Amino acid sequence: MADKNPFPGENNTGHIWDDNLRELNNPPPRWWMIAFWVSILWWIAYGIIYPMWPALPGGTGFTKGVTGWTAMKEYKEGVAEVQEVRAPFEKKIASMSAADILKDEGLAEYTVASAKVLFGDNCAACHGSGGQGGPGFPVLADDDWLYGGDINTIVQTITMGRKGMMPAKGGAELSAEEIDSLAKSIVAGKVTENPLFVAKGCIGCHGPDGKGMKPLGSANLTDQIFRFVPVNGETQLDSVKYTITHGVNFPGDPKSRVAEMPSFGDRLSENDIKKLAVYVYKLGGGQ
Amino acid sequence: MSDNQQTKRDAAIDALYEEAAHWELNTGGETIHAKRMPGRWRTRKWWADAFWLIFFFGPYLRWGDRQAVLFDIPNRQFHLFGVTVLPQDIWMLALLLLFFAILLAVVTAVVGRVWCGFFCFQTVWTDLFTWIEEKLEGPPAKRRKLDKAPMDFHKFRIKLIKHLLWLLIGFLTGVSFVAWFTDAYQLWYDIFTLNLSVVAASTIALFTAGTYGLAGFMREQVCFWLCPYARIQGVMVDNTTAVPTYDFHRGEPRGRIKKGQKDQNRKLGDCVDCGQCVAVCPTGVDIRHGQQEGCIMCALCIDACDAVMEKVGRPTGLIRYESLDELNGKETRPIYMRPRVWIYTAVLTLALAGIGYGLLSIDAIEIKVLHARQPLYVMQSDGSVQNKYTIKILNKLDQDVDVKISATGPKGLVLVGADKPVYAKRSKVTPRTLFVRVPRQNLTSETVPIVFHATGRTRDGKQFASERESVFIGPR
Numbered sequence: 001m002a003d004k005n006p007f008p009g010e011n012n013t014g015h016i017w018d019d020n021l022r023e024l025n026n027p028p029p030r031w032w033m034i035a036f037w038v039s040i041l042w043w044i045a046y047g048i049i050y051p052m053w054p055a056l057p058g059g060t061g062f063t064k065g066v067t068g069w070t071a072m073k074e075y076k077e078g079v080a081e082v083q084e085v086r087a088p089f090e091k092k093i094a095s096m097s098a099a100d101i102l103k104d105e106g107l108a109e110y111t112v113a114s115a116k117v118l119f120g121d122n123c124a125a126c127h128g129s130g131g132q133g134g135p136g137f138p139v140l141a142d143d144d145w146l147y148g149g150d151i152n153t154i155v156q157t158i159t160m161g162r163k164g165m166m167p168a169k170g171g172a173e174l175s176a177e178e179i180d181s182l183a184k185s186i187v188a189g190k191v192t193e194n195p196l197f198v199a200k201g202c203i204g205c206h207g208p209d210g211k212g213m214k215p216l217g218s219a220n221l222t223d224q225i226f227r228f229v230p231v232n233g234e235t236q237l238d239s240v241k242y243t244i245t246h247g248v249n250f251p252g253d254p255k256s257r258v259a260e261m262p263s264f265g266d267r268l269s270e271n272d273i274k275k276l277a278v279y280v281y282k283l284g285g286g287q
Numbered sequence: 288m289s290d291n292q293q294t295k296r297d298a299a300i301d302a303l304y305e306e307a308a309h310w311e312l313n314t315g316g317e318t319i320h321a322k323r324m325p326g327r328w329r330t331r332k333w334w335a336d337a338f339w340l341i342f343f344f345g346p347y348l349r350w351g352d353r354q355a356v357l358f359d360i361p362n363r364q365f366h367l368f369g370v371t372v373l374p375q376d377i378w379m380l381a382l383l384l385l386f387f388a389i390l391l392a393v394v395t396a397v398v399g400r401v402w403c404g405f406f407c408f409q410t411v412w413t414d415l416f417t418w419i420e421e422k423l424e425g426p427p428a429k430r431r432k433l434d435k436a437p438m439d440f441h442k443f444r445i446k447l448i449k450h451l452l453w454l455l456i457g458f459l460t461g462v463s464f465v466a467w468f469t470d471a472y473q474l475w476y477d478i479f480t481l482n483l484s485v486v487a488a489s490t491i492a493l494f495t496a497g498t499y500g501l502a503g504f505m506r507e508q509v510c511f512w513l514c515p516y517a518r519i520q521g522v523m524v525d526n527t528t529a530v531p532t533y534d535f536h537r538g539e540p541r542g543r544i545k546k547g548q549k550d551q552n553r554k555l556g557d558c559v560d561c562g563q564c565v566a567v568c569p570t571g572v573d574i575r576h577g578q579q580e581g582c583i584m585c586a587l588c589i590d591a592c593d594a595v596m597e598k599v600g601r602p603t604g605l606i607r608y609e610s611l612d613e614l615n616g617k618e619t620r621p622i623y624m625r626p627r628v629w630i631y632t633a634v635l636t637l638a639l640a641g642i643g644y645g646l647l648s649i650d651a652i653e654i655k656v657l658h659a660r661q662p663l664y665v666m667q668s669d670g671s672v673q674n675k676y677t678i679k680i681l682n683k684l685d686q687d688v689d690v691k692i693s694a695t696g697p698k699g700l701v702l703v704g705a706d707k708p709v710y711a712k713r714s715k716v717t718p719r720t721l722f723v724r725v726p727r728q729n730l731t732s733e734t735v736p737i738v739f740h741a742t743g744r745t746r747d748g749k750q751f752a753s754e755r756e757s758v759f760i761g762p763r
Binding site: 019028029032112128129130132139141142143144223224282285 | 660
């Protein structure tokens with residue numbers, strides 16, 4: 001390095017190599033430097049205001065920041081805000097019956113919106129997310145109800161659960177031909193014209209008109225909707241024959257069909273059950 | 288290495304450094320104090336500046352019982368005099384943005400950076416700020432002297448007034464901006480009663496600080512280093528674009544006028560190297576270097592040069608609006624013969640037509656039909672097929688109305704849930720869930736079209752209607 005700067009008047013730093021290669025000093029613009037320092041100040045202020053340094057020695061966890069902000073607190077505030085909006089509706093729902101909620105158009109709209117999650121959590125696993133049912137599980141969106149589709153019955157069904165029973169008729173009671181004959185007339189929707197219907201005592205539960213009895217939950221045999229839809233490539237006729245042969249929930253036949261709706265009375269609050277009843281009613285089949 | 292070679296190498300290196308030394312990089316180290324000279328373009332610049340008065344005074348116009356132009360974000364409405372645009376019609380905004388983007392392009396292609404030089408808020412606010420500076424501190428030479436002078440009461444007083452005025456303009460800018468988004472009169476009331484919302488207060492604070500910093504201190508640095516448009520606009524300019532240009536054929540070689548020299552004895556060009564064009568430049572560039580990124584094409588150098596030319600008795604227009612092709616004597620095509628202009632104009636017209644169509648054809652109501660997907664259809668006990676729809680009625684009227692819904696589609700169609708009309712609140716979307724039942728034998732295929740109609744009357748008896756096609760889905 002030279003003692004005297006051989007290139008005076010130039011903004012070099014005095015670092016010169018190979019006689020004339022020199023390092024110039026071109027600082028960034030002032031506004032850039034201001035922005036640079038301001039962003040560092042910002043960072044310091046941020047560290048004071050918000051939690052920043054993790055794993056402090058002495059097991060104190062982390063710096064808490066002067067405002068005491070936490071993500072959890074913010075989340076809880078958000079939830080409280082939502083609940084404040086919901087509170088007047090929820091209060092109204094608590095003081096009304098499901099039938100009254102249904103009559104109040106605005107409240108019913110709120111209920112349907114808020115019960116969607118409840119339905120997804122508690123009902124959709126069996127009945128499908130849109131109430132479309134599934135193999136072995138009833139459709140909630142149609143107009144055919146075993147126990148009745150009015151709002152109070154729906155509340156009762158959710159609260160208490162349902163477990164109907166049909167005895168197995170295969171073997172001793174009905175011959176294969178008789179089962180075949182009955183099943184064919186059921187699929188055609190004309191079971192009442194079959195003499196076996198009365199002769200074999202079907203009439204006792206399914207009624208003289210074959211439309212079922214709501215208090216028992218016996219199926220309507222004359223309409224186009226079947227409680228048990230065919231699975232695995234069988235036909236509707238096969239499915240009906242199976243039901244007649246082995247019954248439903250019949251203790252004497254291990255191959256009997258299983259059809260049980262669990263009770264939700266002890267799992268859900270009264271409010272939630274009301275909401276769900278309104279939701280189910282509004283799926284398309286309420287009566 | 289021979290001595291001769293060594294000297295050659297040294298000379299080459301020196302030349303390199305020399306080149307770098309002459310490349311002036313304006314990074315704001317020195318405040319540019321531009322001289323103000325009256326002239327044709329200066330006057331036009333004032334008129335262009337005045338365009339921004341709309342920004343300051345527009346919010347105070349009323350239309351009926353509300354603000355004439357209001358971007359009501361909390362309620363998601365945009366009022367434009369008699370028309371109210373809801374978010375559903377926001378596609379018009381896209382066309383509006385397209386219109387302005389192309390307008391920028393077409394203007395730049397024809398006459399250069401008119402936006403930058405005359406209309407840009409950065410230019411206009413800086414112009415206003417420096418005008419105040421000149422009124423308080425005097426012409427550039429005096430300003431430079433004052434900047435260097437030690438702080439005393441006189442300097443402090445002048446500077447204080449200047450900065451307070453700047454801050455006031457910044458504050459008014461912030462208030463005016465916010466006033467487009469909330470009721471302007473209420474805003475002032477809130478300001479005086481210290482009742483401002485956090486959003487309004489912080490927006491005003493941000494604009495005050497932004498205006499003060501950008502127009503007071505950053506100035507041409509914004510055009511040089513921050514603004515993306517500045518660079519984009521440079522790309523749109525070509526050899527046929529008329530821009531403020533120094534006529535180097537006529538001006539060079541430049542040289543000072545010697546006292547007493549006769550004009551006919553002068554062997555130099557018309558440029559008398561007085562430096563006035565540089566003195567008046569708000570970005571501190573020398574137009575005689577040719578087109579450059581720093582030139583915002585404000586044309587103030589034209590005024591300066593013309594004044595000097597008149598003084599020394601030479602024809603004006605040494606610096607003038609001229610394209611590079613014209614300057615070089617090349618044949619130039621008139622504006623209407625240039626495809627670029629044609630294409631831009633076509634896009635402009637399309638965008639305008641779209642906006643016009645949109646504003647004229649805003650319906651009273653608009654319905655949307657959402658077919659339930661889960662399940663797609665439900666079989667009923669009587670053998671009919673049921674589909675579920677959510678009808679969303681958007682009421683664009685200024686009153687709540689009853690809307691009747693009906694449907695046409697396959698034979699035997701039954702609409703359930705539409706007996707009562709839907710009470711549609713104004714400027715809101717009101718949903719209604721409906722069911723449609725069709726006997727299975729009437730379905731000709733898996734999906735058949737179905738049309739929903741919404742009709743009603745306003746309070747003054749005007750009829751309105753809207754319809755929407757959807758599908759009815761049945762089993763295979």
